[in-house]
Amino acid sequence: MIYFDNSATTNPKPMSVVYAANTGMKNYSFNSGRGGYNQSVLTSQKIFSVREKLSSLTSYAPENIAFTLNCTMALNMAIKGSVKRGDHIIISSVEHNAVSRPVEALRKKGIITYDVAPISYDPDVTVNSFRKLIKNNTRLIVCTNASNVFGGIIPVDKIANLCKNNGIRLIVDGAQTVGMLDVSGTNADILCSAGHKGLYGPMGTGFMAVGENIAIETIIEGGTGSSSLNLNQPDFLPDRFESGTLNNSGIIGLGAGIDFVMKKGIKNIYHKELTHIQHLYNELKNDDNVVLYTPYPEKNIFVPILSFNYKDYPSEKTANLLAEKGIALRAGLHCAPLAHKYYGTDERGTVRISPSVFTTDKECEIFLNTLKKL
């Protein structure tokens, strides 16, 4: 199989990740922070070491990084914990349903109103687009760091400045960028991401990284092994946002995934994958049967994600035909209807190519040759 669906989850997982999760399950299946016995303490330390790895990657304090089931759970916690009745939210025009559905749910309950800022490949135009929508009651901007469908990078560092100057909280969805771009200067009040995409960790891992002095209400409460006599959720991190038992082996696997990424080098990974996408773009551009939706994927403007359609086929048909030839990629809306509405592909969807660090030149050639014959 040639796997081009790495934006959904990277595959394969590095052997070091599989091994770490495996030995993690054998050696660290203990409840961290609850028992006083040695194995429980060692488990807490092991989990904390992964917070430290994420901290050096993202620049958030290790204890301010809470592990979640996935990026979606982290985004729900961040968004719903940041607003009160009457607030106004701005989101970008390419948000994933992990953002647009919770925001829409808040609107339907009459808690908030929101507007959608059209993004551009010109950073200043994008920032201005957000600026124009700011109202007196704008409390929150939620913005992906890069479109999971079309790959365009959004200048969240500039949006962070806009937010700081206007007393607005910024939540960044880093699902497509953590492990791919340097996110240490993002300066978002809250950064949410998955552990199983650009960080090559096991599925079932995600995190919410919180800046200093950012108060967030909880949407989930429960046992934390701390302040147990108090029926109120603890106010300190990460306990406040980690109720119940964590996915220990997954988190330990994620630690190995971060090591893998750091060893390869984020810049090198980005360069390698973007080179594939640029090559594919150039080839596909010369094929009259192919429809492309973006300008040439320039460095620092795009993450290595490319959407296209073939002939007049529905996107699913193209993907199914490719699947029959052993090429796995995803078609449809990619859980991002706003992005498709913005690009006018909401009826047809797109076929999405997203490589990983394991993708080879040869796989790209096979894909191109196979597509031509469909």
Place this chain on the structure above:
Amino acid sequence: MIYFDNSATTNPKPMSVVYAANTGMKNYSFNSGRGGYNQSVLTSQKIFSVREKLSSLTSYAPENIAFTLNCTMALNMAIKGSVKRGDHIIISSVEHNAVSRPVEALRKKGIITYDVAPISYDPDVTVNSFRKLIKNNTRLIVCTNASNVFGGIIPVDKIANLCKNNGIRLIVDGAQTVGMLDVSGTNADILCSAGHKGLYGPMGTGFMAVGENIAIETIIEGGTGSSSLNLNQPDFLPDRFESGTLNNSGIIGLGAGIDFVMKKGIKNIYHKELTHIQHLYNELKNDDNVVLYTPYPEKNIFVPILSFNYKDYPSEKTANLLAEKGIALRAGLHCAPLAHKYYGTDERGTVRISPSVFTTDKECEIFLNTLKKL
């Protein structure tokens, strides 16, 4: 190490579970239900096979079983999705913070009021205790199936009848009973449980099993790979409650855990573990230095959990001294302050013994001999 903290998480995990999670990560790290390629479809089928295993164990329909990070997440989803402003809730006097903290959070927000029903070892007294607290606006009873501190089983089937007769929804916390007791006749509207305790699955697994025609609002929304153009969360299960990427390898490991439990036989596991606890109870009862808090742990009245204290030591001191001798058990409040208040142990906490199917007679003897010398 002698491990007596299996109520927190069973340890070790069976080799079949470790193996299944390991091969699951290698073979099924694909996004189920999103891609049209073969591996994605096979992944969906594999995940569904675990729903089917849980279905045969619990009697809920496979598609009505949603996977979560843990039991706490499932309970938060069930509780918060079941109430509206002005409702009244009744919980038992031995609830874990996974129930009492979300219920208290709802009360503090002014959404609900609640009362606490004192439980008894006489099932009829317990049911009557709930009955007496029912008001006109009682919408929900949330009740653990067994105390995680003192082991007493609560007759949730009888409480289910009470609920049915009064138009009240029942949510059961099965964290200490699924895999230990036959829960197929529980008849709760919603059953929540962990996957990593009595089912011997990996940490980071839990589920919410929902009865037919039980409407539940969502607290988390996001991409589901279904109805993607709709900004509203799907209304069908399990998608409605499974936003974002699942913990595939954990769920597949859980499947092997269920197989392990079914092969051993739930009744056999219960009998073996309860026999240990009954033996320990009899021995500890004859030791003047030991304080016990419950009557003799009779079959069908107790799950195999025993709380005690030693001399005038704080519970943590006893646990730490035992830890030094290689015996791992948990002291303190076990995230269940209500239960400790009810038993008068909220200042001191208790030392808790919870065996697993791997616990041996010899380990129990070593524990008894070690305790005597503290």
